[in-house]
Amino acid sequence: METRVALASEAFAIAQELDDPTALRDSLGARWWAALGPDRVPERREIAEAQLALARRTGDREIELLGYECLIGAHLISGDMADADRAIESYERTASLLRQPISLFMASQLRASQLLNRGCYEAAEEHMRASLELGRGTVPFAEVLFGGLVYWSLFQRGELIDFAQSESFFRSLPERFTGVESLLTAALALNFVTQGEPGLAREQLEALAGSGFRDLARDEGWLLTLAICSDVVSHLDDRRHAEQLFALLEPYRELFVTHDLLRAVAGSVASVLGDLATTLGRYDEALRWFAVALRREETAGLRQAVLSTRAGQARALLGRAGPGDRERAGALVGEIDAGIRELGIRRGSRHEQLRQRLGEMTKVL
Numbered sequence: 001m002e003t004r005v006a007l008a009s010e011a012f013a014i015a016q017e018l019d020d021p022t023a024l025r026d027s028l029g030a031r032w033w034a035a036l037g038p039d040r041v042p043e044r045r046e047i048a049e050a051q052l053a054l055a056r057r058t059g060d061r062e063i064e065l066l067g068y069e070c071l072i073g074a075h076l077i078s079g080d081m082a083d084a085d086r087a088i089e090s091y092e093r094t095a096s097l098l099r100q101p102i103s104l105f106m107a108s109q110l111r112a113s114q115l116l117n118r119g120c121y122e123a124a125e126e127h128m129r130a131s132l133e134l135g136r137g138t139v140p141f142a143e144v145l146f147g148g149l150v151y152w153s154l155f156q157r158g159e160l161i162d163f164a165q166s167e168s169f170f171r172s173l174p175e176r177f178t179g180v181e182s183l184l185t186a187a188l189a190l191n192f193v194t195q196g197e198p199g200l201a202r203e204q205l206e207a208l209a210g211s212g213f214r215d216l217a218r219d220e221g222w223l224l225t226l227a228i229c230s231d232v233v234s235h236l237d238d239r240r241h242a243e244q245l246f247a248l249l250e251p252y253r254e255l256f257v258t259h260d261l262l263r264a265v266a267g268s269v270a271s272v273l274g275d276l277a278t279t280l281g282r283y284d285e286a287l288r289w290f291a292v293a294l295r296r297e298e299t300a301g302l303r304q305a306v307l308s309t310r311a312g313q314a315r316a317l318l319g320r321a322g323p324g325d326r327e328r329a330g331a332l333v334g335e336i337d338a339g340i341r342e343l344g345i346r347r348g349s350r351h352e353q354l355r356q357r358l359g360e361m362t363k364v365l
Contacts, residue, residue, distance in 0.1 A: 004034035021058045025066070028054070032070045036220040036260045038252045044074040061098050065091060065106075072110060076117075076265050077223075079256040081300040088114060105135035109145055113263035116153055119303035119343045124153065145262070152264045155187070156304050157345050182208055183221040183259075186228040193235040205232055205241065212244040220260035223249075227257040227272045234275045242279040249273060253292075256300070267305030268293040275312050283320035287313065307339045 008030035015023035028051050035043045051067030054060070068091040075084035088110050095103035108131035115124035128149050135142025189204035208216065208229060216222060226245055233241045249269055257266040274289035290313045297305040314332040317325040 004030075008034040021054065021060070024054055025051075025060070025063050029066060032066070036073070037218045037222050038077065038255055039218055041074055041077055041255070044070055048074065061094050062103075064094050065098070065103055068094065069106070069110075072263065073258075073260050076263060077255050077258045077260070079265075079268065079296055079300050081114075081117075081302075084114065101134055101138040105131050105139045105142060108134060109149070110263060112149055113152075116149065116156060117263075117265040118301050119156070121153060121157065121344060124149075128153075148262050152259075152262055156266075157343075180221060182216050183225045183228070186225045186232070189232045190228050190235075193232050198236055201232055201236065202238075205229060205236075205238075209241060209244070213241075213248055223252065223255065223257045223269070224259045224264065224266060227266055227269075230272045230276055234279045237279060239280055242276045246273060246276040246280070249276070256296075265300075265302060265305070267302055267308055268296045270296065271305065271309040271312060274309070274316065278312065278316045278319055281319070283316045286316040287320075290316065303339065303343060304345075307336055307343070307345075310336055310339075 008027065011023075011030050012027040015027040028047055032044065032047050032051075034040075035047060048067045048070035051063055051070060055064035055067060068087050071087040072084050072091070075081070075087060088107075091110060092107045095107040108127050112124045112127035112131060115121075115127060128146060132142060132146045135146075185204050185208055189201045189208075192198070192204065193201035208225070210216075213226065213229065216225060226249055229241070230245050230249070232238075233245065249272055252269050253273060255269050257269055257272060258264060270289045271293035274286045274293060277283075277286035277289060290309055293309045294306065294313075297309060310332050314329040314336070317329040317332070
């Protein structure tokens, strides 16, 4: 990320001196790429405004699309879903005027991602298929982005992913996107732990942990990678790594877990902190984090994230085991069960397994 920032800053300074619209467009795009990840969110908004101002000055609708795309990512990581919706609508309108395959493809991809974020899986799949048809043969990365959304949809539904069967797809990702190896390793660890292979999960986790996970680049996939690692350590009841992950994520407590290229939103960082605090046995603190996360996720309309946070609350209540906690956890099990049916999350998924486990513990089912 440091190299991205240095090169982008140098290019932007030169472009400003030249006052050349093409150079300004390209250097602003480079600045946006360097601002991905969790550390430069306010700068992304500034870059977007500069892109939109340049578009108005030049009448260039392609630059306008870049501005909206930059805004969408900044809104999503901040949890501003209504603003993200408006930016997506603006992108769609401008793309329909340009009528270029790549812009129409991206418009449909952005809409599909937002529908997935809200748990509207069937509608999202329609946009995913439509985008693939728009991009097939004309957009070089169409199948890669389509595949990414397919696997994100499976992940959101809690489905186990056959990494061996999809080896060629996953092998192709690092060729197109830098830093994706860490995310794939984390996903593989989670797949192992949900398949009942804790030893293999630990192997993948240790490959990432390094010096307390501090070697991982804070890029477009960093938040999602650490959130998945947090899920793994919670399953493994791994307090040492939970402490490390909590320390890294706590400064980003106001943000949402996103992948900036897929426009995927998994939920609030506050919910991840709640899971980690539960693993550490800090149940009162965990419940405070979950309360914050629920307010944010319900406001954002992230229905799948709300289910995960409620499951986290139930786990924390059962761990604390205070007066009335078992009954409150039991009520949450019922809410989770209803949410699973509403979203169409399939039996055998991680949510379904969690519902069954909590049901047995609370003697509700």
